[in-house]
Amino acid sequence: MAVLEVRECSKIYEGTISTRALDNVSFALERGEFVGIMGPSGSGKTTLLNVIATIDEPTSGDVVVEGQHPHKLDLEEMALFRRRELGFIFQHFNLLDTLTVEENIVLPLTLDGAPVAEMKKSSLELARRLDIESVLHKFPQEISGGQMQRTAIARAMIHHPSLVLADEPTGNLDSKASKDVMEAFGMMNREERTTILMVTHDAFAASFCHRVLFIKDGRLYNEIYRGENRQAFFQKIIDMMSLLGGETDHLSSIRL
Numbered sequence: 451m452a453v454l455e456v457r458e459c460s461k462i463y464e465g466t467i468s469t470r471a472l473d474n475v476s477f478a479l480e481r482g483e484f485v486g487i488m489g490p491s492g493s494g495k496t497t498l499l500n501v502i503a504t505i506d507e508p509t510s511g512d513v514v515v516e517g518q519h520p521h522k523l524d525l526e527e528m529a530l531f532r533r534r535e536l537g538f539i540f541q542h543f544n545l546l547d548t549l550t551v552e553e554n555i556v557l558p559l560t561l562d563g564a565p566v567a568e569m570k571k572s573s574l575e576l577a578r579r580l581d582i583e584s585v586l587h588k589f590p591q592e593i594s595g596g597q598m599q600r601t602a603i604a605r606a607m608i609h610h611p612s613l614v615l616a617d618e619p620t621g622n623l624d625s626k627a628s629k630d631v632m633e634a635f636g637m638m639n640r641e642e643r644t645t646i647l648m649v650t651h652d653a654f655a656a657s658f659c660h661r662v663l664f665i666k667d668g669r670l671y672n673e674i675y676r677g678e679n680r681q682a683f684f685q686k687i688i689d690m691m692s693l694l695g696g697e698t699d700h701l702s703s704i705r706l
């Protein structure tokens with residue numbers, strides 16, 4: 451069974467001029483897949499992620515996560531669904547400044563009332579694997595951007611969600627931190643079989659995915675698969691971005 455199915459989703463924003471932000475988009479993610487979504491500015495990437503995250507309603511079509519239909523749940527059930535089944539990672543990290551790194555990481559477990567000893571054990575184990583053990587007792591403003599994003603990855607994954615949604619996770623990071631963060635994603639995907647869907651403008655970040663979907667004008671335009679070689683995949687992504695007429699991040703090439 452697919453972890454995520456997007457079925458013929460359309461989204462129209464009504465207004466003086468109505469915008470068709472998504473136009474009949476269908477695709478599925480199997481368990482353990484790591485998939486990127488790319489496309490020019492305004493092509494509908496954020497809308498798609500928001501519809502999957504239940505932050506926004508599709509105008510038509512449906513989203514199915516692990517056989518559940520989140521858009522058919524009432525508000526309370528939807529909030530619980532989001533907390534249990536999904537993990538979120540954002541461009542601006544969205545950590546809570548008044549909590550330590552460790553407290554941020556265990557937040558999803560705290561909300562579910564897990565025993566403290568169990569929370570500490572899980573956060574320490576994850577922090578070791580993500581190389582942030584030394585900053586567990588610091589506050590977000592005392593650590594680097596890369597460490598903040600790895601903290602966000604730990605928080606998004608500590609409760610073993612069905613699906614992790616990442617929106618421009620390297621958007622605020624320099625090249626070294628981006629590499630560390632993408633390697634962390636890759637490691638969690640391989641070792642935990644975490645299913646990840648990531649929106650990005652960054653061809654370097656996208657080259658860590660198994661598959662990249664390209665959208666243009668709200669429609670699925672194409673998809674490419676990685677194969678063995680990340681460098682070759684990076685080049686294919688750059689080529690597809692130029693074909694789409696979107697902006698490509700040329701600086702990415704120096705990170706190979």
Ligand SMILES: Nc1ncnc2c1ncn2[C@@H]1O[C@H](COP(=O)(O)OP(=O)(O)OP(=O)(O)O)[C@@H](O)[C@H]1O
Pocket residue numbers: 463464465469470471489490491492493494495496497498
């Ligand atoms: N709340 C809204 N109301 C009206 N139109 C919207 C709204 N949100 C997005 N749109 C429009 O829908 C289209 C898709 O927007 P979306 O933000 O999904 O694109 P994107 O691919 O994420 O862009 P970017 O890469 O610049 O973040 C755009 O034309 C945008 O102007």
